Amino acid sequence: MAKKETLFLTRTEALEAICRDFRQYDPQIMLFCQIIRLIFGGDIVAKREEQKNGAWISLPGRRDMRWMDGAEMVEYLCDSLDSDLSVSLVASICARVFQTRASVEVDSATGQEGVSIETGMEDFTCRQCGQCCRTLDYQREVIEKDVALWEELGRSDILRWVGVFTGESNKKSYRIWTTPGTTEFAEGCPFLKRISSENRSVCMIQDVKPGICRQYPSSRKHAVMTGCPGFKGSRFKG
Ligand code: SF4
Ligand code: SF4
Structure with missing residues (x-):
């Protein structure tokens, strides 16, 4: 079996990578809900509207729903990713965002705790489709x-x-x-x-x-x- 390729990120780098991921792709509404739930606990409800770039969201602890467009969702999420989050929570968020395994690891060179993320690239073969x-x-x-x-x-x-x-x-x-x-x-x-x-x-x-x-x-x-x-x-x- 091919050796798993991994990438080590410090907590700060991992948080930046999560934000970058959200900025890079169209609103990932279900993923947004999963992460907000992980950070704050409680229920979060999202309702999409056809052909609209956003969703009606009820945030944990609030009963009313409010419209969030894609950009607002990204900013809300990035603001919620503060550096006080535990590394194990950051690893759980990375696993969901990057759709792979992620775990807490200590960098042997620096002794710093961070997140080891499997890239999955060992399974990649270019099909030369262009x-x-x-x-x-x-x-x-x-x-x-x-x-x-x-x-x-x-x-x-x-x-x-x-x-x-x-x-x-x-x-x-x-x-x-x-x-x-x-x-x-x-x-x-x-x-x-x-x-x-x-x-x-x-x-x-x-x-x-x-x-x-x-x-x-x-x-x-x-x-x-x-x-x-x-x-x-x-x-x-x-
Ligand atoms: S050529 Fe096709 S398979 Fe290869 S990297 Fe590009 S899109 Fe992927
Ligand atoms: S975009 Fe052009 S230079 Fe880049 S990999 Fe494709 S063919 Fe090569």
């Missing part, structure tokens, strides 16, 4: 380190598709992929090649692709929530 390359919003995620590597390797074939923008204090930012000689985004990634006869898509710059591409997906949940089929028979629903 879905992530075609549909995800990675255009603003290229970083200076990626560009520096391409410059060092003299990869002008890649650099010509990188948009360079100069902001305040001459700080540069980058975009991928822009049509050479313009600041317009290209239609899709120029390095994605479809091999129809084999029903797969390949990356033509696999060895030097941007970090954002290398890091995808970062977890089983990330894959499931963004439509990646790399986890066969995934147990989880978004």
Whole structure:
């Protein structure tokens, strides 16, 4: 059996990761209810309205229901995640949010207590469907380190598709992929090649692709929530 891949987060890092998760995806209303119940105890009732981005919520200890839109729900949850929560409670919240096993662990290097989270990545196999390359919003995620590597390797074939923008204090930012000689985004990634006869898509710059591409997906949940089929028979629903 493959060894489980785990990630150690301090309590603060775990709380930040939970907030990031809620900000990243559409309102996760049932998950929101589970977590609020874990933190405050008591019953919480949520009623959705069709095609609306939010829900009627009755919070623990309150009988009235009030409308919370998705953004308000996220902020309410993040405000409730204060640093006084015990590490074991934070681990329970992580298990629900990241849909995996999470437990309290002590970092052997620092002696600090934190949360060990199973990423589930040992079960991942890229199906080379190219879905992530075609549909995800990675255009603003290229970083200076990626560009520096391409410059060092003299990869002008890649650099010509990188948009360079100069902001305040001459700080540069980058975009991928822009049509050479313009600041317009290209239609899709120029390095994605479809091999129809084999029903797969390949990356033509696999060895030097941007970090954002290398890091995808970062977890089983990330894959499931963004439509990646790399986890066969995934147990989880978004
Ligand atoms: S969506 Fe998932 S399986 Fe498909 S190419 Fe991207 S990483 Fe691979
Ligand atoms: S660089 Fe490679 S991995 Fe990244 S979007 Fe293009 S084809 Fe996909």
